Amino acid sequence: MSKVWDTMLGLQANIEQQLNEVGHPVEEGHTFDWPNHVWSSTTFRRAHLDAVDARESKGLYMLHVTVFPHIIDPSPIFGFDIICGERKITGCFHDFSASSDKEHPMMSWFQDYAKQFEWRKARELPDWARRIFSPGMIAAGNVSDELEIDQILQIVSTTLPWYLENVGKTNGKGNPQEILEAQNYYCNNQRQNPHTPRVMQSLGFDEETVHRFINDCLFPDLV
Amino acid sequence: MSTLKELTQENHRKAERSAFVGAMMRNQLTAQQWVNYLLWKRDLLVVLDRKLGLTELHFEFNRSSQFDTDIVATGMGPTGLTATLDYIKQIESITNEQAWAHVYVHYLGDLRGGQMLKKMVKQPMHHVDYDDATGLETIIRANVSDALADEANVGFDLTMQAMEEIML
Numbered sequence: 001m002s003k004v005w006d007t008m009l010g011l012q013a014n015i016e017q018q019l020n021e022v023g024h025p026v027e028e029g030h031t032f033d034w035p036n037h038v039w040s041s042t043t044f045r046r047a048h049l050d051a052v053d054a055r056e057s058k059g060l061y062m063l064h065v066t067v068f069p070h071i072i073d074p075s076p077i078f079g080f081d082i083i084c085g086e087r088k089i090t091g092c093f094h095d096f097s098a099s100s101d102k103e104h105p106m107m108s109w110f111q112d113y114a115k116q117f118e119w120r121k122a123r124e125l126p127d128w129a130r131r132i133f134s135p136g137m138i139a140a141g142n143v144s145d146e147l148e149i150d151q152i153l154q155i156v157s158t159t160l161p162w163y164l165e166n167v168g169k170t171n172g173k174g175n176p177q178e179i180l181e182a183q184n185y186y187c188n189n190q191r192q193n194p195h196t197p198r199v200m201q202s203l204g205f206d207e208e209t210v211h212r213f214i215n216d217c218l219f220p221d222l223v
Numbered sequence: 224m225s226t227l228k229e230l231t232q233e234n235h236r237k238a239e240r241s242a243f244v245g246a247m248m249r250n251q252l253t254a255q256q257w258v259n260y261l262l263w264k265r266d267l268l269v270v271l272d273r274k275l276g277l278t279e280l281h282f283e284f285n286r287s288s289q290f291d292t293d294i295v296a297t298g299m300g301p302t303g304l305t306a307t308l309d310y311i312k313q314i315e316s317i318t319n320e321q322a323w324a325h326v327y328v329h330y331l332g333d334l335r336g337g338q339m340l341k342k343m344v345k346q347p348m349h350h351v352d353y354d355d356a357t358g359l360e361t362i363i364r365a366n367v368s369d370a371l372a373d374e375a376n377v378g379f380d381l382t383m384q385a386m387e388e389i390m391l
Binding site: 025026028038039041045046070071172173177222 | 262265266269270272273287290291294295298299300301302303307308311312315
């Protein structure tokens with residue numbers, strides 16, 4: 001097995017383990033052909049992980065992780081996406097994206113933490129992304145250097161435990177209606193990302209399945 | 224002149240005779256239904272606390288940790304309810320004075336009926352444990368009046384809406 005894929009599978013297992021430790025599995029009844037796991041807890045409303053393992057058929061592996069706070073908590077939304085081939089990470093995006101409180105302490109922590117990674121982006125973002133991603137957003141593409149791959153993995157190994165430890169601490173500190181609208185705004189803009197359906201269709205999934213996945217499972221609106 | 228209790232009695236009875244309360248008393252709620260109820264109620268009380276600054280008035284208004292203990296004990300993840308959002312919108316749309324009607328419906332409900340249910344329900348119900356129930360009730364009664372009957376009835380209606388959604 002390639003070093004990159006080996007690392008990705010280890011990362012997926014590690015994230016699942018962390019979410020199993022702090023949350024409880026929720027059965028949402030999805031019937032997609034690839035694994036979709038959902039958790040919730042007293043400190044977060046919905047954590048979702050899906051992994052598309054197309055290593056054999058397409059030479060690609062893709063992992064999405066999101067964590068949404070409860071609607072009484074203005075904490076940011078955790079987002080982590082990675083797609084990789086056998087020898088390199090094709091793309092990696094990671095952010096603590098604002099909910100109703102752009103000055104939330106968790107936002108400041110993430111932006112301070114992200115500052116140390118000089119390579120983290122320097123790319124022009126499309127409108128939908130600029131509307132929701134924080135100034136600290138981490139983006140990387142075409143990473144084949146082993147040290148850099150390890151560094152990317154190290155980032156999420158630091159940020160996810162920290163996020164899970166801190167989300168929920170501001171339960172009751174925000175306006176639920178504003179939080180609801182902010183979380184829906186995030187999902188609405190994420191659904192406008194043209195790369196998600198393009199990548200998934202290139203992995204062999206039909207348009208209807210991809211559309212249903214993005215709308216009902218990956219970035220579903222709260223009512 | 225009728226009292227707040229009398230003016231809300233019909234809806235109170237309807238709630239007590241709902242399929243949800245019946246299933247709760249017979250211990251027939253699934254773990255998923257129970258955890259969804261707990262989260263609905265927790266979020267509702269947090270929103271009331273935020274609006275009215277309840278925990279500054281009395282420590283017993285702060286129920287979050289007790290609810291969280293009960294939620295964790297289910298071993299389940301709550302899935303959230305549309306009814307929670309509807310209820311929150313209602314609380315956000317009314318005056319603070321009116322919001323006390325919802326404090327009356329929920330806290331007083333747990334101080335009274337909640338104690339009876341605790342004896343029947345097998346699941347842990349730490350969220351209805353109080354060290355100073357009398358102090359809490361005194362503050363609630365000092366802030367409600369018969370004029371809140373209409374809003375209290377809205378509270379019962381929204382509660383029954385949540386119970387129906389939980390039972391779907």
